[in-house]
Amino acid sequence: MAAPKVAVVGAGVIGLSTALCITETCPSCSVTVLSDQFSPNTTSDVAAGMLIPHTYPGTPIHVQKQWFKETFTFLFAISNSPEASEAGIHLVSGWQVFKNTPKEELPFWSDVVLGFRPMSEAELQKFPEHRFGQTFTTLKCDCPPYLLWLEKRLKAAGVQMHTRKVADLWDLHSEYNVVVNCAGIGAHQLVGDEKLFPVRGQVLKVHAPWVKNFIRDGDGLTYIYPGIHRVTLGGTREKGSWSLSPDPGTTKDIFDRCCSLEPALRGARDIEVKVGLRPSRRCVRLQREVLSRGGVKFPVVHNYGHGAGGFSVQRGTAKEAARLVGECIATLPGSSSRAKL
Numbered sequence: 001m002a003a004p005k006v007a008v009v010g011a012g013v014i015g016l017s018t019a020l021c022i023t024e025t026c027p028s029c030s031v032t033v034l035s036d037q038f039s040p041n042t043t044s045d046v047a048a049g050m051l052i053p054h055t056y057p058g059t060p061i062h063v064q065k066q067w068f069k070e071t072f073t074f075l076f077a078i079s080n081s082p083e084a085s086e087a088g089i090h091l092v093s094g095w096q097v098f099k100n101t102p103k104e105e106l107p108f109w110s111d112v113v114l115g116f117r118p119m120s121e122a123e124l125q126k127f128p129e130h131r132f133g134q135t136f137t138t139l140k141c142d143c144p145p146y147l148l149w150l151e152k153r154l155k156a157a158g159v160q161m162h163t164r165k166v167a168d169l170w171d172l173h174s175e176y177n178v179v180v181n182c183a184g185i186g187a188h189q190l191v192g193d194e195k196l197f198p199v200r201g202q203v204l205k206v207h208a209p210w211v212k213n214f215i216r217d218g219d220g221l222t223y224i225y226p227g228i229h230r231v232t233l234g235g236t237r238e239k240g241s242w243s244l245s246p247d248p249g250t251t252k253d254i255f256d257r258c259c260s261l262e263p264a265l266r267g268a269r270d271i272e273v274k275v276g277l278r279p280s281r282r283c284v285r286l287q288r289e290v291l292s293r294g295g296v297k298f299p300v301v302h303n304y305g306h307g308a309g310g311f312s313v314q315r316g317t318a319k320e321a322a323r324l325v326g327e328c329i330a331t332l333p334g335s336s337s338r339a340k341l
């Protein structure tokens with residue numbers, strides 16, 4: 001059999017990370033990324049890219065923790081390499097504050113991030129309206145740089161990238177042996193998944209280089225996430241809204257909320273407003289499926305539905321998707337299990 005041909009649909013953080021893992025686990029595969037949008041036009045470009053997991057109610061916690069750990073380890077290595085600035089990966093320390101002590105004082109990811117501990121009384125003085133807080137150091141992926149860096153690595157590994165809107169995964173069966181669905185919220189239409197819904201998020205990206213620490217309101221929606229060049233201010237969580245137009249009232253509300261947490265932001269300049277649709281689901285859809293028409297079979301691997309936490313679990317879910325691609329290849333007619341698993 002010739003080199004197995006794998007198509008990855010989607011060029012957000014999930015599609016690009018998955019394509020990279022496939023080139024690593026299956027060096028003999030010919031990988032193509034097909035997407036209707038590329039950076040800077042994906043949901044992933046809107047995200048803050050902070051590594052703070054979101055909890056998927058439909059996935060066992062130990063699995064989510066493993067995904068996060070693999071992602072943290074992968075990005076931590078990049079942050080410690082000369083690639084860090086081009087990849088837009090950096091460590092950032094800060095505070096998650098609460099009005100009252102939360103039920104779960106230790107989130108499941110507390111021993112994966114660095115230096116997690118409760119805030120001291122002295123630290124809490126910065127937040128007169130909050131009585132409890134946690135401090136830790138985590139990683140942040142700045143986008144677009146991180147997505148562009150992934151694209152560059154993929155091109156260097158021989159991956160083709162084409163702009164193409166896929167109407168039906170079946171349309172790819174005559175050109176590819178396996179397809180990987182990383183369409184994010186696009187999967188709602190692409191595979192008719194009614195369990196997938198948008199959670200609209202509006203953010204501001206501002207110039208405020210004097211803000212160095214992240215701040216996250218553990219009870220609410222407000223966050224301040226400093227990147228290398230811009231600070232991301234958020235946010236909103238509007239379930240079921242498909243609107244991509246920024247709302248001016250929301251912009252003012254986000255800015256005011258962030259300034260009350262961090263008064264130094266009043267001097268922020270060059271405010272850019274962005275909206276993205278989180279591809280939300282009870283659990284990430286990470287599984288194999290075999291499409292079959294007229295006796296012809298076409299294996300698919302799904303990897304979408306990362307909701308509010310795609311950056312935080314990108315590498316863990318991409319590795320699992322690549323493993324599933326290997327399983328699909330092993331079952332192709334004429335295969336001698338050529339994929340190195």
Ligand SMILES: Cc1cc2nc3c(=O)[nH]c(=O)nc-3n(C[C@H](O)[C@H](O)[C@H](O)COP(=O)(O)OP(=O)(O)OC[C@H]3O[C@@H](n4cnc5c(N)ncnc54)[C@H](O)[C@@H]3O)c2cc1C
Nearest residue numbers: 010011012014036037044050166184186201276310311312
């Ligand atoms: C405001 C906001 C802030 C966020 N902050 C964080 C954060 O700090 N940390 C974190 O971990 N997560 C965060 N997230 C969540 C994160 O952005 C998502 O989980 C992640 O971007 C999902 O990545 P994806 O690759 O699945 O989707 P996308 O980035 O949307 O990529 C999907 C790709 O599929 C393509 N596509 C779709 N349909 C088709 C089709 N039919 N044919 C061809 N191509 C198609 C699209 O063009 C796109 O390239 C945030 C999200 C928002 C909205």
Ligand SMILES: *[C@@H]1O[C@H](CO)[C@@H](O)[C@H](O)[C@H]1NC(C)=O
Nearest residue numbers: 036037038039040041042163
């Ligand atoms: C992003 O969208 C803009 C506006 O539609 C378009 O001009 C640009 O070419 C797109 N960029 C990429 C990389 O597709």
